[in-house]
Amino acid sequence: MYCINCGKELTGAERVCPSCGTPVETPQATQGQPLHTSYEYARTTVSNDLVTVTCDCYENLGWELTGSKMSSAGGTTALSFRRSRKIKNKAQLVKIQRTMDDLIDSIAGLEGEKTRKATMRAVSLGIVAALVLGVGMCCTMVWSLMALGIIVGVVGIVGCVAVWLLYRSTVASETARVTPRIEAAYDSLATACEEAQTVLAAA
Template identity: 35%
Template sequence: MTTISKGGADYIGYEYKEKIVPKSMVSMYLDSYPCFGWEEDLNRTYHGENGYSGHIALRFRRDRKICNKTELTRLQRNFDGCVSEIEALERSKSSMPTMWALIVGIIGTAFIAGSVFAVTANPPLIILCILLAVPGFTGWFSAFFIYRILLQKQIEKVAPLIEDKYDELYAICEKGNRLLV
């Protein structure tokens, strides 16, 4: 005959959240979400990729009767907003240099196309072909260096803004952690 014991902890009702995050921010979320009352859901530990390139699904749970729930939720939304801004700033590092490198490369391609048309003309215009090929190859060759120079300038410009956002994230997490204690 089996006996049923009534000992143990009381029942805790949880609310669940699945968050799809970039691979580069997984540690940030796993370290920061506990400051808002969330804990990693150990019942569902799968962290594999889920169809979004470079993103991972994290699963969290939180006590439904947690104190200061509305304020923690507000802080969590601020945290998510700051993370989105950091991601946008990270993308902006390479977007402008890429755009300029592509423009220079396309202009170089236009010169090469003109060079090809000049050499295939009847009679072939060799001098014009050479005159158009030189800026064309220069455009192709210089696109890489333009990208590298502009990327370095953009990184120097954006790095302080990203650091400020990280400082804001840490302040938000500290506020959330104080509300939990």
């Protein structure tokens, strides 16, 4: 007997799963039906933006969503699935699932590229701008160089404004660069889903 949420093996005496806390369903034997259906279980962790597409992909592979848990930090969600062990053409489905997982990881990486370079540039320029602004304050308050301090301080303030402009422009250019690759990955996912449906229908 296994937990319907996390797949942990149970002794049969528990009322809740000791691993995830899910209430244990006691199977009822009915005439002409087996007492227990055997399942296999899978877990995957994806970014919150990709939860829906991941669930759709796994459902096309015959998986059933049994639980989801959003991380308090990191912007990710852990998904739990189950599928009957009696499913046919499992080897083909496993191969398609690996392709889907690779494509989903690729999309997540490409989404991250939209802001990665912009963040690095903005942080670098922000540090320089802050240092310049600090020098300006020192000129004014410590070294009694009021005119020079004002000029240097204005340069630092302009640099701080430039950080925001640089971030936005870099994000826009990176988004334009990676968007075609993201769309191509989604097209490949759609093709993989169609292939999985064909395999399940042939079972």
